[in-house]
Amino acid sequence: MKKKLRIIKRFCQRIYGEWLPKREKPRVLQMPITSRCNSCCVTCNVWKHHDRKDIDATLLKEALKDPFFSEVQSVGINGGEFSLVPNLIAVLDALTSLPRLESIYLITNGIATEKIKEHTKSAKSFCSAHGISVTLCISLDGVGYVHDTIRGIPGNFEKTMQLIQDITKEKDKYCDNLVIGHTLSRFNIDKVHEVEDYLSPFGLALDIHLAVPNKRIGTYTDHDRYNILADDKSRQIAAEYFYSRFLYENNLTAKARFFANYYYLKNKGKGRLSNCLYRYRDVTIDENLNLRLCATAGKSLGNLEKESASTIINSNSTKKEAKRLLKECDNCIHYAYYPLTTKGRWLFAREVAKQQYSMTIYKCSSGKQRLKVSISALNKVIKMVVKYDY
Ligand code: SF4
Numbered sequence: 366m367k368k369k370l371r372i373i374k375r376f377c378q379r380i381y382g383e384w385l386p387k388r389e390k391p392r393v394l395q396m397p398i399t400s401r402c403n404s405c406c407v408t409c410n411v412w413k414h415h416d417r418k419d420i421d422a423t424l425l426k427e428a429l430k431d432p433f434f435s436e437v438q439s440v441g442i443n444g445g446e447f448s449l450v451p452n453l454i455a456v457l458d459a460l461t462s463l464p465r466l467e468s469i470y471l472i473t474n475g476i477a478t479e480k481i482k483e484h485t486k487s488a489k490s491f492c493s494a495h496g497i498s499v500t501l502c503i504s505l506d507g508v509g510y511v512h513d514t515i516r517g518i519p520g521n522f523e524k525t526m527q528l529i530q531d532i533t534k535e536k537d538k539y540c541d542n543l544v545i546g547h548t549l550s551r552f553n554i555d556k557v558h559e560v561e562d563y564l565s566p567f568g569l570a571l572d573i574h575l576a577v578p579n580k581r582i583g584t585y586t587d588h589d590r591y592n593i594l595a596d597d598k599s600r601q602i603a604a605e606y607f608y609s610r611f612l613y614e615n616n617l618t619a620k621a622r623f624f625a626n627y628y629y630l631k632n633k634g635k636g637r638l639s640n641c642l643y644r645y646r647d648v649t650i651d652e653n654l655n656l657r658l659c660a661t662a663g664k665s666l667g668n669l670e671k672e673s674a675s676t677i678i679n680s681n682s683t684k685k686e687a688k689r690l691l692k693e694c695d696n697c698i699h700y701a702y703y704p705l706t707t708k709g710r711w712l713f714a715r716e717v718a719k720q721q722y723s724m725t726i727y728k729c730s731s732g733k734q735r736l737k738v739s740i741s742a743l744n745k746v747i748k749m750v751v752k753y754d755y
């Protein structure tokens with residue numbers, strides 16, 4: 366009974382947050398800690414446009430003492446390329462200002478393999494000593510030349526595979542969890558099954574997501590080159606891929622995520638079905654200590670060297686920016702792993718019901734039997750809608 370009440374309470378909180386978003390303290394911080402990168406990805410302009418800048422760890426440590434950050438549990442560290450930051454441990458030390466920090470998530474491009482291993486090993490040892498878990502995500506966008514072409518670095522695929530093997534052999538030295546990040550773009554969508562097939566002997570978790578326009582990496586107005594929405598054939602292949610993953614996936618949370626991607630593609634880049642907690646809770650701090658809501662479409666709200674996070678967040682300009690951002694969300698599929706919205710839950714449940722029950726209902730010999738089966742199906746679907754992400 367208690368569990369049921371908890372599920373219903375959480376469900377109501379989510380609905381409330383979705384319909385009447387009210388700013389909460391962040392639980393997740395996204396932190397691109399450097400604009401330096403040794404890759405030349407076709408899906409990114411960081412390596413072309415930005416100054417080469419690392420975050421200032423001393424200023425960061427001070428900034429994170431602000432009570433606004435007191436509930437942060439998880440920090441995503443990316444860049445640029447985190448392994449190029451010489452004082453990574455000082456940055457991690459700055460994170461110890463966060464009283465509730467439980468985990469960090471590091472993303473690497475797998476190029477400078479020895480540096481990555483050295484930095485990751487030190488990070489793991491530092492974090493373990495502070496009770497913080499480490500997830501390492503290695504990016505892999507294709508097999509062989511596909512990956513090298515997207516990354517713009519010949520030989521990157523071989524190095525990345527070597528890194529994956531080295532880390533898998535002694536995983537505990539480097540991280541608690543190892544994930545492979547796979548970004549889908551026009552350059553690899555027609556080979557979408559290759560990475561999965563290639564990696565299947567390793568038994569690694571694969572995080573598949575669409576390449577999206579992103580203000581911070583300078584691709585917000587310059588994304589047609591790689592964006593799957595830019596040509597109908599790529600969009601169609603991607604929509605079919607996500608629908609087939611939705612059909613055959615048994616884990617309900619993953620199934621919902623595939624469905625949200627499928628729906629967005631089917632509707633030509635409109636109709637976001639996953640909630641996004643960057644709308645009213647989580648935030649981003651970039652390498653210049655600018656505070657943003659999300660990294661995708663969010664503008665800088667202010668600089669943490671000059672003002673405290675609490676001051677910035679409570680300002681009128683932040684309220685205006687939050688309102689402006691809401692208008693962008695329907696066209697954005699970033700962070701599609703968040704739980705579905707109410708509309709998303711309904712559409713998802715209807716599609717699952719269609720998939721699971723339509724043939725049984727069709728085969729019913731009488732109207733009475735059809736009604737009985739339909740009510741039972743409806744009952745199961747409602748339960749699923751309420752608790753799928755628990
Ligand atoms: S996507 Fe990542 S690895 Fe590639 S250029 Fe941008 S920051 Fe570097």
Ligand code: SF4
Nearest residue numbers: 641643659662694697
């Ligand atoms: S624009 Fe995208 S990432 Fe930003 S808050 Fe909206 S849904 Fe989230």
